[in-house]
Amino acid sequence: MQNIEMISMQINYLVTxxxxxxxxxxxxxxxxxxxxxxxxxxxxxxxxxxxxxxxxNQAKTSYHFLPSQPSIPVPSGNLNQSxxxxxxxLPTPPISQSNQRTFTIGELATFTGKNGRPAYVAVNGIVYxxxxxxxxxxxxxxxxxxxxDYTQEFASCHAGQQSILATLPVVGxxx
Amino acid sequence: xxGQILPPESxxxxxxxxxxxxxxxxxLKKRTIKKKNLIYLELNGCSGNIISLLNGQNPDFEYxxxxxxxxxxxxxxxxAEGEPAIEKLxxxxxxxxxxxxxxxxxxxxxxxxNIIGSWQGKPLxxxxxxxxxxxxxxxxxAVGACATxxxxxxxxxxxxxxxxxxxxxPDKKMIKLPGCPVHPDWFLGTLAHLLLYGEPETDNLDxxxxxxxTLIHDRCxxxxxxxxxxxxxxxxxxxxxFKLGCRGPVTRVDCPTRQWNGHVNWPIGDNxxxxxxxxxxxxxxxxxxxxxxxxxVVKNE
Amino acid sequence: xxxxxxxxxxxRISGFMEIxxxxxxNQVVDVKTKGNLFRGFEQMLVGRSPFDAVYFTQRICGICxxxxxxASSRALEDALNIExxxxxxxxRDIIHCCEFLQNHIRHFYQYTVPDYVKIEQNSLFQxxxxxxxxxxxxxxxxxxxxxxxxxxxxxxxxxLAVLGGKAPHNHGVxxxxxxxxxxxxxxxxxxxxxGKIARFIDEKMIPDVYDIARxxxxxxxxxxxxxxxxxxxxxxxxxxxxxxxxxxxxxxxESVEAFDESNIQEKIDYSYYKSITNSxxxxxxxxxxxxxxxxxxxxxxxxxxxxxxxxVGPLARLIxxxxxxxxxxxxxxxxARALEAKKISEVMKILLQQIxxxxxxxxxxxxxxxxxxxxxxxxxxxxxxxxxxIQDKKISFYQIITPSTWDFSTRDDNGFRGTAEEALVGTPxxxxxxxxxxxxxxxxxxxxxxxxxxxxxxxKQVKTIKxx
Numbered sequence: 021m022q023n024i025e026m027i028s029m030q031i032n033y034l035v036t037x038x039x040x041x042x043x044x045x046x047x048x049x050x051x052x053x054x055x056x057x058x059x060x061x062x063x064x065x066x067x068x069x070x071x072x073x074x075x076x077n078q079a080k081t082s083y084h085f086l087p088s089q090p091s092i093p094v095p096s097g098n099l100n101q102s103x104x105x106x107x108x109x110l111p112t113p114p115i116s117q118s119n120q121r122t123f124t125i126g127e128l129a130t131f132t133g134k135n136g137r138p139a140y141v142a143v144n145g146i147v148y149x150x151x152x153x154x155x156x157x158x159x160x161x162x163x164x165x166x167x168x169d170y171t172q173e174f175a176s177c178h179a180g181q182q183s184i185l186a187t188l189p190v191v192g193x194x195x
Numbered sequence: 196x197x198g199q200i201l202p203p204e205s206x207x208x209x210x211x212x213x214x215x216x217x218x219x220x221x222x223l224k225k226r227t228i229k230k231k232n233l234i235y236l237e238l239n240g241c242s243g244n245i246i247s248l249l250n251g252q253n254p255d256f257e258y259x260x261x262x263x264x265x266x267x268x269x270x271x272x273x274x275a276e277g278e279p280a281i282e283k284l285x286x287x288x289x290x291x292x293x294x295x296x297x298x299x300x301x302x303x304x305x306x307x308x309n310i311i312g313s314w315q316g317k318p319l320x321x322x323x324x325x326x327x328x329x330x331x332x333x334x335x336x337a338v339g340a341c342a343t344x345x346x347x348x349x350x351x352x353x354x355x356x357x358x359x360x361x362x363x364x365p366d367k368k369m370i371k372l373p374g375c376p377v378h379p380d381w382f383l384g385t386l387a388h389l390l391l392y393g394e395p396e397t398d399n400l401d402x403x404x405x406x407x408x409t410l411i412h413d414r415c416x417x418x419x420x421x422x423x424x425x426x427x428x429x430x431x432x433x434x435x436x437f438k439l440g441c442r443g444p445v446t447r448v449d450c451p452t453r454q455w456n457g458h459v460n461w462p463i464g465d466n467x468x469x470x471x472x473x474x475x476x477x478x479x480x481x482x483x484x485x486x487x488x489x490x491x492v493v494k495n496e
Numbered sequence: 497x498x499x500x501x502x503x504x505x506x507x508r509i510s511g512f513m514e515i516x517x518x519x520x521x522n523q524v525v526d527v528k529t530k531g532n533l534f535r536g537f538e539q540m541l542v543g544r545s546p547f548d549a550v551y552f553t554q555r556i557c558g559i560c561x562x563x564x565x566x567a568s569s570r571a572l573e574d575a576l577n578i579e580x581x582x583x584x585x586x587x588r589d590i591i592h593c594c595e596f597l598q599n600h601i602r603h604f605y606q607y608t609v610p611d612y613v614k615i616e617q618n619s620l621f622q623x624x625x626x627x628x629x630x631x632x633x634x635x636x637x638x639x640x641x642x643x644x645x646x647x648x649x650x651x652x653x654x655x656l657a658v659l660g661g662k663a664p665h666n667h668g669v670x671x672x673x674x675x676x677x678x679x680x681x682x683x684x685x686x687x688x689x690x691g692k693i694a695r696f697i698d699e700k701m702i703p704d705v706y707d708i709a710r711x712x713x714x715x716x717x718x719x720x721x722x723x724x725x726x727x728x729x730x731x732x733x734x735x736x737x738x739x740x741x742x743x744x745x746x747x748x749x750e751s752v753e754a755f756d757e758s759n760i761q762e763k764i765d766y767s768y769y770k771s772i773t774n775s776x777x778x779x780x781x782x783x784x785x786x787x788x789x790x791x792x793x794x795x796x797x798x799x800x801x802x803x804x805x806x807x808v809g810p811l812a813r814l815i816x817x818x819x820x821x822x823x824x825x826x827x828x829x830x831x832a833r834a835l836e837a838k839k840i841s842e843v844m845k846i847l848l849q850q851i852x853x854x855x856x857x858x859x860x861x862x863x864x865x866x867x868x869x870x871x872x873x874x875x876x877x878x879x880x881x882x883x884x885x886i887q888d889k890k891i892s893f894y895q896i897i898t899p900s901t902w903d904f905s906t907r908d909d910n911g912f913r914g915t916a917e918e919a920l921v922g923t924p925x926x927x928x929x930x931x932x933x934x935x936x937x938x939x940x941x942x943x944x945x946x947x948x949x950x951x952x953x954x955x956k957q958v959k960t961i962k963x964x
Contacts, residue, residue: 155444250663260617271510273620484545
């Protein structure tokens with residue numbers, strides 16, 4: 021539960037900063053600063069929204085949180101963008117179990133990316149996570165839907181581009 | 196041209212088109228370039244590209260007509276009609292000309308799904324015209340999604356058996372300007388480059404690098420939201436539209452910096468996903484355009 | 497002595513059209529027009545996500561794409577049982593106004609003016625006939641306005657893009673109204689342009705059209721037709737504003753009555769389709785193509801209202817709204833387009849004044865497993881209808897009846913010709929070798945063959961697609 025506390029602290033920090041920004045805005049005489057402050061407010065609000073959604077989700081699913089396995093990416097506590105690691109490509113889940121997870125084609129078919137579920141696809145027996153892969157908007161990729169084995173499609177469209185696969189997080193094997 | 200650094204487009208909304216055309220004007224005055232003949236052929240499509248070209252600002256249509264090209268044939272705009280119009284088309288083939296084509300080539304029934312006129316009492320199909328004019332043209336511009344790869348005219352199940360222009364002119368070099376429609380700057384800027392410096396540098400898919408070099412995603416003002424995983428759940432949201440199906444990450448064109456219609460807005464600026472209209476494969480490979488079912492349903496929002 | 501005149505292509509329209517006219521003693525006795533391109537949108541739409549219809553159907557037409565986004569959004573709202581907020585309606589209708597302005601300015605200056613004005617600036621405008629009657633000063637002035645107008649039609653699209661993202665093929669019109677939120681900056685951006693366009697219409701476009709009318713007064717007696725008028729209503733039924741332009745109405749020479757959509761039928765007696773009956777409601781299943789059908793001569797069906805053919809478009813709207821009563825003819829149609837441009841700029845001004853900034857009208861929509869919907873809206877060229885069915889959350893049926901289908905329909909089992917066909921019959925042709933009259937009359941309807949011929953199911957052996 022340590023992470024939840026951290027997030028709670030982060031929200032408090034953001035709220036404090038937002039209050040301060042609002043106060044600054046209300047007394048601002050030099051309007052040149054206004055766009056920057058508004059941008060920071062906007063960023064803060066977006067992050068608060070994101071974090072609260074995440075918290076709500078945790079509470080709803082009563083999911084027992086594993087500190088080392090974020091199910092969705094958690095922004096770090098600083099709004100300075102350069103210190104926030106981009107979430108794409110997703111870091112490969114470090115725990116060894118996930119790499120060993122096996123999927124039947126039927127199980128794979130449930131990871132369609134719909135309704136908040138992850139989007140997985142299989143190529144050459146390996147199951148990859150494309151949930152937040154930029155070429156898979158809305159869990160679709162040039163007419164392909166997530167949740168399927170695309171060994172043949174990959175071979176015909178991305179011949180000689182194995183490096184694409186190397187950038188994708190591996191979530192298991194297709195059996 | 197090797198090793199040349201591309202112009203920093205992010206600083207030049209109107210600049211590329213303006214720079215090229217003002218240079219064109221100077222060159223014209225110095226008589227260093229000559230106006231060339233242009234044949235504008237509309238085939239199986241919505242004629243939306245010619246409408247978009249009329250939206251050209253710098254240069255505008257009047258300037259284009261008076262200072263850049265002699266427009267020999269254009270179904271939407273020419274005064275002549277019937278066989279006299281087609282006669283003008285045939286006559287124009289006697290001189291050197293640049294051919295611009297919008298719309299796809301309909302192959303079904305030997306091209307009879309798209310008849311562009313009558314010549315010597317017989318129907319002239321888009322297929323015949325594309326081949327005939329394409330073979331003799333000094334330069335060919337495929338304008339808009341239907342001409343570059345079939346586009347919406349070739350959408351599944353492709354009832355008219357439409358294909359892109361290259362399919363019927365397999366050996367001809369052509370510059371492809373995908374987009375639905377084409378942005379007037381993409382067309383007029385390419386035309387200006389042709390007149391001033393010859394063929395512009397293109398990528399391996401024949402798109403001019405000066406317009407089509409960079410992914411929308413890489414210059415998207417909403418990119419920070421993507422990087423932080425903050426996604427819109429509905430149209431109208433101000434965050435990243437990725438989960439709704441935004442095709443900006445797979446579409447190479449300069450919409451984020453150029454913008455549309457006097458450079459005032461663009462689809463993502465309108466809080467809607469890019470539907471990849473300037474990417475090969477549009478529309479089928481870019482569908483679905485809008486999906487609400489990827490994000491979680493939150494009941495008490 | 498009979499003579500056949502074929503005009504192919506009829507240029508300066510949207511799309512491709514061929515006219516085949518028989519004249520006897522210099523008078524039109526028979527006409528066929530053929531739409532010469534075909535894509536088959538109704539088939540393409542089946543199986544797609546219903547949400548995609550809004551952007552997809554716009555690709556039917558480059559000059560009136562927003563019209564199709566209006567009709568498809570309304571059809572989806574009907575199917576999904578969504579009532580848009582007034583602010584959503586206002587903003588969406590402002591986008592539609594922008595398209596009216598763009599379309600009418602371009603249709604008048606780029607498509608119509610070269611019929612009557614000898615534009616000498618460029619060989620592109622060299623006409624085939626020599627029936628040019630304007631005094632030089634007026635001729636030169638309107639010629640210059642041909643080029644001046646380009647700025648204003650372009651600005652109309654700029655206004656459209658401020659709310660719609662881009663034009664042609666906007667992203668802003670959608671279920672619920674619009675995808676973006678108004679801001680003060682956007683409102684003044686649009687208002688500033690609107691003022692310029694309204695001035696251009698007042699000071700240039702309307703005087704120009706009346707000058708043309710003065711010197712071509714015989715066109716007040718040509719191209720009349722049946723005189724049956726129909727509108728689905730335009731800029732009407734606002735909760736607080738009521739009707740700003742025209743309510744859904746139909747009129748014949750005998751009567752005016754409220755429009756009732758259940759009276760629309762599509763007839764296929766003379767069209768290449770087979771079905772159990774030759775008359776269908778628009779939301780019934782698609783008929784099967786049948787090229788061997790006796791009597792059939794066209795791929796376009798014949799929409800009828802209470803069994804009669806009707807004219808749609810700006811003149812129909814102006815007359816039905818009670819603001820024009822000069823008559824029905826080719827010249828009245830052309831004048832009506834300019835007068836309507838002014839009317840639309842006024843409507844748009846009122847709508848702009850209602851805008852509240854920052855209202856987000858969008859929601860996360862869910863698709864029903866099974867639903868039907870229809871969207872009827874009057875757009876630049878007249879009455880446009882989209883009918884759709886959803887099954888398993890996909891489009892299972894899509895039908896589009898465009899304004900140009902109304903105006904360029906086939907004849908029917910009661911012997912009624914299509915509206916434009918009737919308008920041409922009896923026209924005297926001064927010089928059968930260089931006929932100016934046919935193109936002028938047909939263009940007065942602002943035919944959009946991109947729309948009329950794209951949407952019908954194709955057959956196996958189609959040679960040409962006759963629009964009438």
